[in-house]
Amino acid sequence: MEIENxxxxxxxxxxxxxxxxxxxxxxxxxxxxxxFKKKSLFEMTIERNANIADKIVVVGNIENYNLSCEVMKxxxxxxxxxxxxxxxxxxxxxxxAAFDANPEDILIITPSDHIIDLEDLYVGALTQAVxxxxxxxxxxxxxxxxxxxxxxxYIEFKGExxxxxxxxxxxxxxxxxxxxxxxxxxxGLFCFKSGxxxxxxxxxxxxxxxxxxxxxxxxxxxxxxxxxxxxxxxxSVDYAVMEQSKKIKVVPSYxxxxxxxxxxxxxxYLVQEGHPIDxxxxxxxxxxxxxxxxxxxxxxxxxxxxxxxxxxxEKSQDIKQLYKHLKSINSPLL
Numbered sequence: 001m002e003i004e005n006x007x008x009x010x011x012x013x014x015x016x017x018x019x020x021x022x023x024x025x026x027x028x029x030x031x032x033x034x035x036f037k038k039k040s041l042f043e044m045t046i047e048r049n050a051n052i053a054d055k056i057v058v059v060g061n062i063e064n065y066n067l068s069c070e071v072m073k074x075x076x077x078x079x080x081x082x083x084x085x086x087x088x089x090x091x092x093x094x095x096x097a098a099f100d101a102n103p104e105d106i107l108i109i110t111p112s113d114h115i116i117d118l119e120d121l122y123v124g125a126l127t128q129a130v131x132x133x134x135x136x137x138x139x140x141x142x143x144x145x146x147x148x149x150x151x152x153x154y155i156e157f158k159g160e161x162x163x164x165x166x167x168x169x170x171x172x173x174x175x176x177x178x179x180x181x182x183x184x185x186x187x188g189l190f191c192f193k194s195g196x197x198x199x200x201x202x203x204x205x206x207x208x209x210x211x212x213x214x215x216x217x218x219x220x221x222x223x224x225x226x227x228x229x230x231x232x233x234x235x236s237v238d239y240a241v242m243e244q245s246k247k248i249k250v251v252p253s254y255x256x257x258x259x260x261x262x263x264x265x266x267x268x269y270l271v272q273e274g275h276p277i278d279x280x281x282x283x284x285x286x287x288x289x290x291x292x293x294x295x296x297x298x299x300x301x302x303x304x305x306x307x308x309x310x311x312x313x314e315k316s317q318d319i320k321q322l323y324k325h326l327k328s329i330n331s332p333l334l
Contacts, residue, residue, distance in 0.1 A: 006105045009053035010097040013060035013112040014087050018323040019262050022307035031113035032067045042112045043071050050077045059093045085226035091240035092232045095212040103195025106133045111188050117256035125253045129191035137249045139191040142184025143257050148174035151262055153186035155250055162248045204244040208233050262316035263300055307333055
């Protein structure tokens with residue numbers, strides 16, 4: 001008898017998007033900002049996968065729960081929520097969704113804050129990934145690099161096989177990867193049977209598996225216990241499973257993709273979509289006030305009711321340091 005594989009889209013929505021401060025805040029992280037085509041990234045993620053999946057499972061922190069609920073009211077697809085009491089990184093977040101599923105169910109793991117265009121190519125890549133998953137492989141999606149990028153991890157590949165995962169490189173190393181030609185950007189999208197993921201997690205990170213299982217077994221309507229959650233080691237799915245498993249396949253993905261993880265990527269996306277830009281490459285976000293840039297190029301002026309940020313596009317990664325400083329002084333601006 002053929003086993004039915006239900007397809008479940010697991011949407012990870014626990015981040016706060018610190019590199020997009022001051023637009024992204026704890027009370028409204030970047031995935032809920034309606035900056036993109038008058039919709040939030042979260043809504044666009046659900047919309048993109050609603051015709052592919054049999055069910056949506058949203059895994060997010062308790063602060064984001066109400067924001068997720070509001071968006072899900074717009075959709076009729078079956079869905080449920082897993083609410084983390086405290087962030088324990090992606091290995092545990094995915095484990096909770098896997099514990100909630102049947103072992104043969106196929107999980108498509110998608111962050112909630114990515115932009116993806118050319119959706120026919122996206123569906124094609126998912127179809128290929130699901131076929132691999134049915135044959136008991138863990139699938140990662142590789143994006144062909146369009147430029148040297150120090151903000152993404154890389155996948156070294158040969159055909160459909162992964163040779164190695166590489167941390168975010170410096171620009172010199174990223175240029176090397178681009179020249180060699182057998183490196184993809186690591187998209188953070190995955191596909192696998194829930195039972196296989198849990199077996200690999202237990203094999204390679206038994207303590208993460210054990211403590212995540214304890215926390216899951218004590219959940220109340222998908223809400224996890226705080227004290228039990230604190231016992232789970234905080235580790236990403238990349239470190240816990242992807243870099244250790246021998247069952248990995250990579251699907252080359254030719255759809256347009258961005259994780260919008262920095263103002264540089266937001267800038268590029270908005271300009272591509274027709275956002276106003278001056279002759280020197282400067283743009284304004286969040287304000288209708290007439291704004292003029294004199295003597296500077298490729299800058300963003302980001303306006304919110306309580307903060308103003310002026311940023312050179314190429315220095316977007318430095319926002320992390322500013323955010324750390326505001327966090328260290330317990331700033332109400334976060």
